[in-house]
Amino acid sequence: MAKDRYYSNPTQIYWVCKNLIAGRTLTHKTEIREVNGWRLAAVIHKLKEDFHWPIRDQYRGKDNIKHYWLAPGTDPRFLSYPVSAERLKDELEGGDA
Structure with missing residues (x-):
């Protein structure tokens, strides 16, 4: 768990996974704006590199802000989840996610 906290607190990791x-x-x-988080890029990097999430990204707009989204057609039931977001699998199976 200490390694995960280097990147972001568990609530932010859960929030990123749930929203993707x-x-x-x-x-x-x-x-x-939504969770006072500052480590989105680190969480995204961890999901892509350590958990092999098919996350797409693109710089957009006049301010060249990076946007992140899950690749279309991804079935979240078959993703690997960080410990702080594992309960999302149960929520998906129960229809609560």
């Missing part, structure tokens, strides 16, 4: 599987496109502005 819900089909949202996330930016740092969104994370700051």
Whole structure:
């Protein structure tokens, strides 16, 4: 768990995972506004590298802000989850995610 906290607290990791599987496109502005988080890129990196999530990204707009989203057609039931977001699998199976 200590390693996960280097990147972000568990609530932010859970928030990122939940919102990506819900089909949202996330930016740092969104994370700051909704959960006062500052480590979106680190969480995204961990999900892509350590958990092999098919996350797409693109710089957009006049301010060149990076946007992140889950690749279309990804079935979240078959993703690997960080410990702090594992309960999302149960929520998906129960229809609560």
